Amino acid sequence: MTAAPAVLAPAPAADTAASAHPLPHIERAMAARRPGREAIDAPFAPLERIAHTLLPGLATLRPALGDTPLVPVPSRAGRGTVWLKAEAANLTGTVxxxxxxxxxxxxxxxxxxxxxxxxxxxxxxxxxxxxxxxxxxxxxxxxxxxxxxxxxxxxxxxxxxxxxxxxxxxxxxxxxxxxxxxxxxxxxxxxxxxxxAPEAVSVHRERTGVEITTRLAREHIRPHVFAASVGSAGTLVGVAQTLRLRRPDCAAFAVFPAEAPYGDPEAPTGAPRMNGTGGLGHGLRQPLLAPYEADFAFADVTYPQALDAMRLLRRTQRVAISSSAAGAWLTASRALDEGPRGRHAVAVAAGRGTTEEWADAANR
Structure with a gap:
């Protein structure tokens, strides 16, 4: 049995450069370009139109992005349904x-x-x-x-x-x-x-989130929970914003590795954890998430838990997802399985998983 991830209270607010660290270049860059809510909430479409005019090749790439499937699978205990946004269908295979x-x-x-x-x-x-x-x-x-x-x-x-x-x-x-x-x-x-980058939020607010809400509306599904593992936090924040325009009561979970939680105070290491997600170390907090901390609950998932969930979903549902996607599914499952039967959740499945992740899963 895979243990359920621990759900944490929202992390306390802290300055993004709260603790000194010997990495001055990124400290300067983040201090200079840390966006506020106004910038993050700005639309993506105007930037896209300008870019297409300057570099028409971008318009030829657009059809290969988005309109990815929303795949229903049971929650961990089977009390609800988790709709996986299967981002492996994008160009290059990931969100x-x-x-x-x-x-x-x-x-x-x-x-x-x-x-x-x-x-x-x-x-x-x-x-x-x-x-x-x-x-x-x-x-x-x-x-x-x-x-x-x-x-x-x-x-x-x-x-x-x-x-x-x-x-x-x-x-x-x-x-x-x-x-x-x-x-x-x-x-x-x-x-x-x-x-x-504010556009890392707005593109998901205007595209990924809209795709999800449109499909759920067509299926007459009301989402009670949303979960996504956090890299830069663009997908999490953008999709949550769109979902809550339709369903203000939808609970949103920011998922992190237990080995590197949000605002991780320790120095960063290369220790194994869910791929593509995690705290940055030295107490740094993702600038795209920091202004919205109060809007999310925080959950953590260990790497072994995520690997076990990858294997379980492939064996029982014939669905191949990455460790970060497995962490989002586990978190969404926990929220559903603790409540009444028959509820629905959405989880972002960032990709199918790397060669290294599946090798680790096979060795469990």
Whole structure:
């Protein structure tokens, strides 16, 4: 039996740079570009229109993004139904394709030119999406990945024409963030900075969230719960905003690894945890989530719990999802299974899972 994830009270507010750390480049970048609610709540569509005019190739990518399936599966104890937003149907196979597209649109629109040189950090899925889209668009891209990123990933990124650098050993994901910020300074590149990018929220508010509410309305389904694992928090915040326009009473859960919770006070490490999600370390809080903390409950899921849930869903439902998606399903299940029978939840299934995740799951 997979243990249910612990559900935590909302984390207390804290300054994003609350504790000093030896990663000055990303600290400067986040302090300069941390958005407020007004920026986060601004629409994405105007930026997209400008970007399409400046770089028409972006319009050819748009049809390959979105309109992904919403797949109903039982909750963990079978008392309700969790609708998985199956983002593996996107170009490059993950929800991060939507985010990559939005980041590029915003960069081109704000720069006022298609001749923009980009840099960004990623632990995997966003890097793959950015490399693929930039190769299609002919954009110059430099990516920073954590020191321990699989060589398989680095090879794939370089195959798509991206330059790749690694963060310093022992600095985890935050080290990749710092390396990207350093590259932006040294090479005069535009840092996409997903954690401070309002478009990472608005694209999901206007696209992913609308797709979910439209499908549920067609099925006459009322969602009681929404859960998503948190990377930059763009998907979580954007979809929650749209769901609550239709269903103000829908409970929303921000899901984090137990090994790296929101506002994690410890120094970052490369310890195994759900892929593509987690606290940044040194007490830092995701700037896209920080203004909305009171709107969410926080839940944590251990990596073994997520791996067991991946195996369970593949065995019983023939659904392959990533560890972060499994964490969202477990959290949504907990909320449903503690209440009356017959209720519904939505969980974001970010992708099908990496080779490494499924190898870890097989060894459980």
């Amino acid at each position: 991060k394709a939507r985010t990559a597209y939005a980041l590029i649109c915003a960069a081109v629109a704000r720069a006022g030119t298609a001749r923009v040189r980009l840099v960004e950090y990623s632990g995997g899925s966003l890097a793959v999406a950015l490399a693929h889209l930039c190769a299609h668009l002919g954009l110059d891209l430099h990516l920073a990945v954590p020191h321990g990123a699989p060589e398989r990933l680095v090879t794939a990124l370089r195959r798509d024409g991206a330059r790749v650098s690694r963060g310093r050993e022992g600095t985890g994901f935050l080290g990749a963030m710092d390396e990207a910020a350093r590259i932006a300074e040294d090479e005069d590149r535009y840092l996409l900075l997903q954690h401070c």
